[in-house]
């Protein structure tokens with residue numbers, strides 16, 4: 001229940017993530033929280049009078065973190081494939097042999113809605129314990145109308161039992177299910193004419209995603225799905241250029257995609273296209289790490305073109321069983337050469353943008369009062385350790401989720 005009280009959180013180093021300076025840093029800052037919203041943020045000496053003051057003890061405050069790319073609702077697990085890959089099998093090879101996404105499809109179809117929810121909760125809790133207050137969750141392990149709906153309902157239901165906003169993406173265009181192996185056009189028609197309208201009618205998707213890759217959909221197939229999404233007024237985004245450069249990102253940019261994700265193999269023309277479209281580049285170092293990819297995303301070119309860069313866990317049972325956004329931030333620094341300031345923007349302001357949300361991701365008047373206090377001295381420390389969680393307190397929508 002939102003708390004209508006006005007509270008002044010003072011004596012914090014604010015990483016506002018607003019403005020031009022790295023971190024939008026305000027030393028000795030204060031934030032006035034008015035229920036769901038921040039009503040003022042700035043230097044403590046300029047703070048408005050407030051009867052209700054909380055001393056943040058000089059800790060660092062950031063916006064609530066946003067994990068803008070996960071597949072955290074799924075059945076089964078793929079530990080056997082992890083083992084197979086360590087014995088020499090390739091990710092694409094396993095997928096072509098009927099494993100990979102399709103093996104999770106089988107387990108997800110077989111799982112009840114209650115089982116899916118029960119297995120997703122501890123994964124979600126792992127993210128929330130690190131100050132995540134908004135999580136995107138994709139479908140895409142159903143690949144039939146009923147199971148896609150079941151996944152999205154499950155994802156939405158998680159938001160009813162935990163203090164988090166769940167943003168959902170319909171990913172029916174993730175792969176071809178076994179029953180349509182020899183009828184790709186038939187499956188695309190099912191997605192466009194049946195699954196997508198059913199999902200939209202039920203109000204279960206905030207966006208439409210796809211996987212454009214040799215082992216998944218072609219550019220032309222994905223574009224059909226994007227055209228169907230447009231008719232339903234749903235924004236699009238794409239898993240693109242993860243394993244090869246097919247040109248998915250250029251097509252996605254043409255459709256005004258919110259984001260293109262993975263993009264290790266994105267070339268300069270792709271960078272130019274997403275820059276012109278205002279599309280966010282979502283980097284997923286967990287998948288790069290687990291698949292032992294060697295091709296890095298074109299970070300210098302993205303910077304030069306001023307493409308907003310986000311970072312996410314890609315939490316999924318196959319390519320990225322990563323349950324820590326802080327770990328993904330560290331990996332983005334070590335593996336992709338992002339700076340700690342870039343990765344913090346990548347899980348706050350730019351992650352919000354990747355989800356099409358303009359009400360959160362920075363500490364500014366008018367933004368959502370999703371805030372995290374950290375037991376660190378300066379914000380650069382967040383991406384520095386691996387396997388250490390310095391969360392001190394979490395404040396979401398006008399309420400302490402985890403008090404000081």
Ligand code: NIG
Pocket residue numbers: 071100101104211239242287314316317318319320
């Ligand atoms: O983001 N790239 C495509 N989809 C997921 C993983 C799918 C899987 O292996 O289950 C990803 O990596």
Ligand code: FE
Pocket residue numbers: 069070071239314316
């Ligand atoms: Fe993914």
